[in-house]
Amino acid sequence: MNQQLHFITLSTKDLDAARDFYVRGLGWEPLVDVPGEIIFFQLAPGLTLGLFDAEKFAQDQGRPGTISPVEGVTLSHNVESREAVNDAVERMRNAGGEVVKPPQDGAFGGIYHAMVRDPNGIVWEVAHNPGWRVESDGTVVLG
16 A cells, blocks of 8 residues: 555534634635535645544444544644744634644744644644755655
């Protein structure tokens, strides 16, 4: 199997709240938006984030009636500076996000970061990591 990932799909208990947060609040453009079902956002070449209505998500998995929150997962958004971390966190807060860890120096890896929970419980890390970069070919370099 190729070492690739094309879709990250997360169970979303309130799709309308997700739409408000990501589209109206953060200004993201949906790739596909099926009201009452799913919203897809293109994150990078070949990679999309899907926010799938929780009941339909469970049904699609063959587990109707089972709605479980997204736990133990952090989606990370890396930015170019400490100020950009502060700005992104403020925009997320204004869009209805809950700041669970305000911007601060991280305990690991020399980063400056914050954690923000979206209206459906999905936790985003917003970080500035001077040892992280993406090369022109898309390769991620850590350290």
